[in-house]
Amino acid sequence: MVTHVPSYCPHCGHQLTTVEREGRPRHCCPSCDRVVYRNPVPGAAVVVVDGDSVLLVQRRIDPGAGRWCDPGGHLEVDERPAVAAARELEEETGLGVDPGGLTLVDALQMVPWGEKYVVTIGYTVKRRETTGALSPGTDARAARFVHREDLSTVEFAFDYVPGRLDRALALFD
Incomplete structure (x- = not known):
């Protein structure tokens, strides 16, 4: 493979x-x-929901450097998807979460970049279920909560992100 x-x-x-x-x-x-x-390479991400806002990170690296997405990344060889999602959330935003407290949102094939194909597994969690202070990690230029009414003004790194954010918000409406 x-x-x-x-x-x-x-x-x-x-x-x-x-x-x-x-x-x-x-x-x-x-x-x-x-x-x-x-x-495809497996990836995992977490949408943190705080009322009518979602947590986004501004990517520091390509693909999509300078654009916004949900915190996430690739699974390690020996890692379950929810564990990878929790690890990536902490690495990129400083927020911790128990992987067992994550709710599955979706699993999607991303549009490939170059020859690389990725299947991303999305989770969600309420902000109050996380710990720590919000602070962008090494892969992120910035991390911030964005109100759902302002999402249409965000330049997203990946085409799947708006739909995933909508589904995560709908789970907690």
Whole structure:
């Protein structure tokens, strides 16, 4: 399994060819006959809701540097999605949360950037269920709560974010 378009077999090093397998074009090794599957990278995020406001972070890095999104990032190899979401929330905003207190909002395939595909798993939690002081972490230029009426003026880093924010807010209406 690889996340980018492969050129060589990770098992034996031969150059790959494209063949029809399982009803799709697949990268296959003509030497060892293994298919090299491309799979999306898993990510997780948390929408913190405080009344009619949601917590957003301004991204420091690409993709989307300078734009806003829900706090989140990639799962570590040995991490459950809710644990990753809680870790990313703390890393990016200084707010802590018990992973067991998160409510699932959605799971979406993000629009790819370059050759990278990501499936993001979204959670939500009320602000009063978090601990700590709001402070942007190393991946964030800023972190702030934005009122739902002001969300239409925000420049989002990813197309899925407005819908996820709406679904999270609706869970607590």
